[in-house]
Amino acid sequence: MTKGLPLRALPALTLLAMLGPVAAGLWGTVLPAFGHFPVAGQSGPSLDPIRHLLDWPGLGKAIWLSVFTGVTATVVSLGLVVLITAGWWGTRTFRALERILSPLLSVPHAAAAFGLAFLIAPSGWFARIASPVLTGWDRPPDWLIVNDPWGLSLVAGLVAKEVPFLLLMTLAALGQSDGTRGLRVAQALGYGRLTGWVKCVFPRVYAQIRLPVFVVLAFGMSVVDVAVILGPSTPPPLSVQILRWMNDPDLSQRLTAAAGALLQLALVLGTLGVWILAERAIGAAGRRWTARGGRGRFETGLRWIGFVTGGASAIAVLAGLSGLVVWSFAGFWAFPDALPGGFGLRNWNRHWPGITDAFTDTAVVALVSAGLALALVIGCLEAETRSGRTLTRRGLWLLYLPLLVPQTAFLPGLQTLLLSLGADRGLGPVIAAHLVFVLPYVFLSLGDPWRAWDQRNARVAASLGATPAAVLWRVRLPMLLRPILTAVAVGVAVSVGQYLPTLLIGGGRVATLTTEAVALASGGDRRAIGVYAVAQTAAALLPFAAALAIPALMWRNRRGLHG
Amino acid sequence: MDKGMTLRNLRITRDGQPLVGLDRAIAAGEVLTVMGPSGVGKSTLLAAITGTLGPAFKCSGEIWLDGHEISNAAPHERRVGILFQDDLLFPHLSVAENLAFGLRPGGSRTQRRAQIDAALSEIDLDGFADRDPATLSGGQKARVALMRMLLSEPCALLLDEAFSGLDAALREQMRTLVFERAKARSLPVLMVTHDTEDAAAAGGDVIRLG
Ligand SMILES: Nc1ncnc2c1ncn2[C@@H]1O[C@H](COP(=O)(O)OP(=O)(O)OP(=O)(O)O)[C@@H](O)[C@H]1O
Numbered sequence: 067m068t069k070g071l072p073l074r075a076l077p078a079l080t081l082l083a084m085l086g087p088v089a090a091g092l093w094g095t096v097l098p099a100f101g102h103f104p105v106a107g108q109s110g111p112s113l114d115p116i117r118h119l120l121d122w123p124g125l126g127k128a129i130w131l132s133v134f135t136g137v138t139a140t141v142v143s144l145g146l147v148v149l150i151t152a153g154w155w156g157t158r159t160f161r162a163l164e165r166i167l168s169p170l171l172s173v174p175h176a177a178a179a180f181g182l183a184f185l186i187a188p189s190g191w192f193a194r195i196a197s198p199v200l201t202g203w204d205r206p207p208d209w210l211i212v213n214d215p216w217g218l219s220l221v222a223g224l225v226a227k228e229v230p231f232l233l234l235m236t237l238a239a240l241g242q243s244d245g246t247r248g249l250r251v252a253q254a255l256g257y258g259r260l261t262g263w264v265k266c267v268f269p270r271v272y273a274q275i276r277l278p279v280f281v282v283l284a285f286g287m288s289v290v291d292v293a294v295i296l297g298p299s300t301p302p303p304l305s306v307q308i309l310r311w312m313n314d315p316d317l318s319q320r321l322t323a324a325a326g327a328l329l330q331l332a333l334v335l336g337t338l339g340v341w342i343l344a345e346r347a348i349g350a351a352g353r354r355w356t357a358r359g360g361r362g363r364f365e366t367g368l369r370w371i372g373f374v375t376g377g378a379s380a381i382a383v384l385a386g387l388s389g390l391v392v393w394s395f396a397g398f399w400a401f402p403d404a405l406p407g408g409f410g411l412r413n414w415n416r417h418w419p420g421i422t423d424a425f426t427d428t429a430v431v432a433l434v435s436a437g438l439a440l441a442l443v444i445g446c447l448e449a450e451t452r453s454g455r456t457l458t459r460r461g462l463w464l465l466y467l468p469l470l471v472p473q474t475a476f477l478p479g480l481q482t483l484l485l486s487l488g489a490d491r492g493l494g495p496v497i498a499a500h501l502v503f504v505l506p507y508v509f510l511s512l513g514d515p516w517r518a519w520d521q522r523n524a525r526v527a528a529s530l531g532a533t534p535a536a537v538l539w540r541v542r543l544p545m546l547l548r549p550i551l552t553a554v555a556v557g558v559a560v561s562v563g564q565y566l567p568t569l570l571i572g573g574g575r576v577a578t579l580t581t582e583a584v585a586l587a588s589g590g591d592r593r594a595i596g597v598y599a600v601a602q603t604a605a606a607l608l609p610f611a612a613a614l615a616i617p618a619l620m621w622r623n624r625r626g627l628h629g
Numbered sequence: 630m631d632k633g634m635t636l637r638n639l640r641i642t643r644d645g646q647p648l649v650g651l652d653r654a655i656a657a658g659e660v661l662t663v664m665g666p667s668g669v670g671k672s673t674l675l676a677a678i679t680g681t682l683g684p685a686f687k688c689s690g691e692i693w694l695d696g697h698e699i700s701n702a703a704p705h706e707r708r709v710g711i712l713f714q715d716d717l718l719f720p721h722l723s724v725a726e727n728l729a730f731g732l733r734p735g736g737s738r739t740q741r742r743a744q745i746d747a748a749l750s751e752i753d754l755d756g757f758a759d760r761d762p763a764t765l766s767g768g769q770k771a772r773v774a775l776m777r778m779l780l781s782e783p784c785a786l787l788l789d790e791a792f793s794g795l796d797a798a799l800r801e802q803m804r805t806l807v808f809e810r811a812k813a814r815s816l817p818v819l820m821v822t823h824d825t826e827d828a829a830a831a832g833g834d835v836i837r838l839g
């Protein structure tokens with residue numbers, strides 16, 4: 067039983083690794099927000115930082131942008147996922163949509179945003195393909211499409227990435243909620259497919275994807291990298307402005323940043339509160355709508371809207387990624403030409419040293435944080451198995467908490483805290499910060515397959531004399547090799563995509579493919595951006611290829627593991 | 630030393646409500662059949678004996694095996710073998726590796742390999758050592774699962790509808806094989822089944838639950 071002790075401590079350790087930095091960061095935000103910041107020679111309490119924040123002329127617009135883009139992106143993504151699933155679930159079309167949407171999940175946000183920007187900008191691919199024949203342009207028009215003041219292209223970039231996420235969560239929820247029979251009953255009662263699904267199946271599905279929807283909302287309201295690439299800049303959304311204050315050489319601006327971070331937290335919490343109220347209202351309206359017994363109208367039109375929009379968003383990301391690849395190999399490329407005049411390795415050669423440096427940091431941070439996360443998660447799940455206590459509702463909330471607290475609300479505080487401890491350098495703190503976000507995703511990814519494993523295998527092994535450790539190492543882990551590697555790949559993809567934690571906690575000294583790529587955004591060197599964004603995407607996608615290839619190779623003679 | 634298995638006032642509750650109980654001795658070489666409607670708790674009873682009850686269940690009473698009380702022993706220390714309706718061969722191991730998983734530790738590599746080859750020929754599966762278990766027929770899988778369990782030298786044998794997945798002819802064969810081996814090793818057997826033919830073939834007492 068002495069061996070059982072460390073295992074039982076793992077859930078607590080995991081919670082600490084996940085929530086410790088969040089709590090510390092929030093604490094580190096509150097102090098400077100109220101004027102206490104010894105490193106810059108300030109000691110509080112005072113309301114000056116908050117006054118400075120309120121004095122910033124762009125504040126109203128920045129707040130409005132954060133709320134508008136976050137809420138719009140969430141509503142549109144959720145609506146689209148509902149239209150696609152309600153209209154097409156169970157059909158061949160749905161499987162096709164699912165197949166092109168799911169790989170997009172692991173494409174880093176920044177790369178997807180760059181791809182979209184290269185597509186829709188006035189000098190982007192669309193304009194080039196349509197010119198000069200359709201448009202008559204021989205010079206790019208002077209339009210502000212990307213970085214538009216309303217943040218619409220920012221919304222589009224977020225939607226393109228959140229639809230795959232919510233779709234995958236919906237599919238997982240459908241697997242557990244017996245939707246097929248619900249829909250069949252509704253159809254037998256004369257309901258159209260879409261109306262029947264929304265009335266019968268959606269309420270159960272929504273109950274299960276609620277937390278992921280909250281994550282999308284909190285993320286959309288506080289995202290930095292996508293906003294830097296696609297969002298407006300004068301003024302930018304609040305999150306980007308917080309980062310500008312953080313990066314200001316004048317240390318005292320960090321106090322304003324801290325006050326902004328608190329405001330960001332309040333905004334997200336407030337919006338979540340309004341969202342929850344809206345859930346109630348819509349739920350009540352939905353019940354009345356269901357009680358009226360209408361069998362559905364405009365079904366065909368709505369189904370096709372879902373199909374076309376969903377397909378378009380997938381194609382936009384894929385075309386955007388292709389655009390990045392083309393730019394990365396492009397030689398001279400005059401404006402209205404649809405393709406560059408020549409291709410070559412020049413851009414890659416030029417950026418190769420930078421790429422390899424950034425790749426090393428990226429790989430070290432991603433592999434270490436994903437490895438640590440895997441060890442902790444397996445420890446937690448095994449402790450769960452042995453104690454027989456499964457994750458409660460509250461536990462699930464704790465798991466989602468690091469994804470619900472906006473990064474811009476606690477990372478600035480965490481950095482200030484590390485700065486005052488003199489621990490703001492090296493890869494260690496960056497890895498710890500990544501772990502906060504990698505852990506929940508690894509847990510969510512491995513949890514279901516872990517629990518779905520046939521427990522009788524363990525009983526048989528034990529009856530053959532295998533100790534609990536032997537059952538774990540010799541039976542359970544090998545049999546779960548594929549989901550384990552997938553969970554690692556998810557963790558790596560999450561880590562590769564992290565922008566703010568790397569930038570802030572690394573203090574500018576840890577350069578990953580993501581920080582390097584986003585840093586290029588303002589310069590507008592499309593070839594350099596293409597090279598870095600392609601490298602970033604590859605770093606996020608390669609582990610998934612490995613997660614498919616390794617079990618296929620290792621278990622090539624074991625048909626029972628290819629189900 | 631008194632051989633055999635004794636369940637002394639074994640009582641199982643689920644969430645505090647009594648579910649099943651049994652108070653019986655099974656002599657070495659005897660087969661006790663337990664029958665009863667679905668959901669009455671037959672599988673749960675076997676899980677109590679192997680020490681793998683789910684967290685919703687509690688059990689009281691004593692389980693004795695060959696003169697030792699095993700009620701509080703860890704599952705892997707109980708030396709109670711169990712066969713389910715599914716063969717549950719480990720899909721990541723070859724047939725020989727599955728058998729080696731069961732075989733008690735000890736002996737050199739060649740000795741162990743020889744033991745496994747002998748075991749394979751005992752169940753008419755010579756030359757199947759390196760096969761993927763997923764490529765075996767249902768009857769072959771059942772025999773490997775039986776042999777894997779016997780190689781772990783259990784002191785008692787539990788059967789949870791172990792023959793239900795097999796067609797009539799195969800079922801007959803498998804029954805004979807299992808009961809023969811159990812008798813040869815003087816193992817007490819507790820068999821759960823829905824099938825009266827299983828009970829008749831076992832020849833021992835039948836207990837009806839529920
Ligand atoms: N993990 C569990 N938690 C709570 N209840 C359980 C659990 N596993 C089984 N049960 C319940 O305990 C009761 C007994 O189940 P058990 O599997 O022992 O039945 P059984 O007699 O073997 O039935 P069958 O003939 O269908 O195999 C059932 O009502 C079942 O629903």
Ligand SMILES: [Mg+2]
Pocket residue numbers: 671672673789
């Ligand atoms: Mg049963």
